[in-house]
């Protein structure tokens with residue numbers, strides 16, 4: 001009986017784009033393919049982070065099916081992330097499989113966010129699968145500092161990865177979290193380096209996501225301060241460019257490059273939000289900073305071969321997308337805004 005009602009309701013929505021209750025069109029989906037990572041960045045994870053049992057993760061086939069459902073509902077851009085996507089077994093099969101939506105024209109962009117440690121091995125294959133741009137997260141160019149921030153990472157691997165990406169023709173954007181005690185004094189040099197190598201760069205304020213050892217108030221560096229420092233040195237021209245995400249963009253006239261600024265703490269960016277996120281366990285989170293979610297894994301596993309059920313569940317979830325988030329970082333020792341780390345929801 002319930003099924004009949006659901007099908008009847010569905011008829012009116014079939015083929016319609018995903019629009020949330022605030023009139024925002026949902027055209028961009030980020031999918032976390034694993035919560036595991038080969039690094040342990042201090043602002044992201046605990047040193048002894050516990051990871052989910054493998055059985056809880058969506059399989060590569062389930063990830064493919066879920067992404068296809070989103071594409072069927074009008075998703076134009078798909079970003080694969082994690083944890084570290086390139087450590088997930090079968091990840092390249094997933095990318096190659098999803099590239100069929102690029103070839104069919106249903107998808108404008110298939111991309112990923114990576115820490116770059118395994119990029120040297122995979123850059124060429126990514127490019128061959130139709131990936132054009134990638135985001136590489138890198139918080140410092142100093143090998144010792146890199147080892148400290150990532151708790152043991154090897155900067156050379158990332159630099160080799162970037163070289164491989166360039167040789168493969170991938171356009172790279174560097175994502176850098178601004179960290180008061182760590183890289184604050186290095187940000188100018190990093191911008192010069194990135195822009196000098198033809199890479200765009202985006203700076204990110206630390207967000208209160210997940211439990212970590214350090215007090216986040218000690219790490220938090222306001223990008224308003226960073227921007228004021230940059231403006232003493234360079235001419236920053238605001239750009240009209242908007243991606244529906246949290247970044248605001250400026251052009252630095254002297255370097256000729258684009259700088260994105262993601263300031264979730266000092267500004268909200270929700271009015272034009274066009275995105276949702278899927279965790280590696282198939283939970284659809286409607287906002288990075290809120291707990292509203294829908295469990296798509298049960299739907300995927302309970303309706304093998306019935307993609308209409310998956311589409312219906314996605315539509316029902318989008319109807320619950322909240323208006324915006326409410327991050328606070330100003331109380332030392334306060335609990336994080338949401339308990340799940342970025343490595344789980346996917347950055």
Ligand code: SAM
Nearest residue numbers: 044082083084114115137175206207342343347
């Ligand atoms: N491992 C990949 C990487 O580092 O690029 C992809 C996943 S990572 C969670 C995605 C992005 O989230 C990275 O740029 C990382 O710096 C950022 N990130 C992680 N935790 C964060 C936090 N608490 N606040 C702000 N950015 C964070």
Ligand code: SF4
Nearest residue numbers: 037039041044083115
């Ligand atoms: Fe791993 Fe990315 Fe988190 Fe660093 S930010 S620990 S690379 S998932």
